[in-house]
Amino acid sequence: MKDPAALVVFTTQRSGSNFLGSLVLQSWTYGWLGEWLNPPYEMEERQRIGLSPEAGIAAYLGAVSAARRTPEKGWAIKLMPDHWERAREQFLQESPNEIKEKELFRTLFPEVVPVYLYRRDTVAQAVSLSIAEQTNQWRGL
Numbered sequence: 452m453k454d455p456a457a458l459v460v461f462t463t464q465r466s467g468s469n470f471l472g473s474l475v476l477q478s479w480t481y482g483w484l485g486e487w488l489n490p491p492y493e494m495e496e497r498q499r500i501g502l503s504p505e506a507g508i509a510a511y512l513g514a515v516s517a518a519r520r521t522p523e524k525g526w527a528i529k530l531m532p533d534h535w536e537r538a539r540e541q542f543l544q545e546s547p548n549e550i551k552e553k554e555l556f557r558t559l560f561p562e563v564v565p566v567y568l569y570r571r572d573t574v575a576q577a578v579s580l581s582i583a584e585q586t587n588q589w590r591g592l
Contacts, residue, residue: 456562457516458527460484465579466570468529469590481527487515488534507545508538512559
């Protein structure tokens with residue numbers, strides 16, 4: 452059986468990604484669905500795995516992938532637009548070779564199971580985001 456790929460959840464804030472993450476974790480195939488490219492989490496994860504802040508984004512994702520793989524060899528990442536844009540820019544600055552835009556994602560995530568998560572009720576999503584920002588309460592009770 453082929454090893455499971457990275458589970459990449461493309462999403463935005465307040466879309467239900469924490470709930471999805473709890474379900475993914477229960478599967479034992481992909482492990483924790485982390486925001487590994489969110490700057491505060493990225494700093495913590497670099498420290499946890501012993502990777503210097505100077506290491507490039509490709510090296511960082513490779514190290515996270517290795518450190519976060521489950522016994523079934525899968526790992527998961529939550530990818531929000533601003534996290535991807537920052538990682539993309541950083542990789543393009545670090546890359547010694549010219550890389551085509553369409554090849555960039557596959558370079559950083561060679562084996563991918565994509566999930567596109569969105570919330571149909573965008574008004575409720577905006578209200579939820581406003582409440583979370585005001586209360587600093589980001590996870591449901």
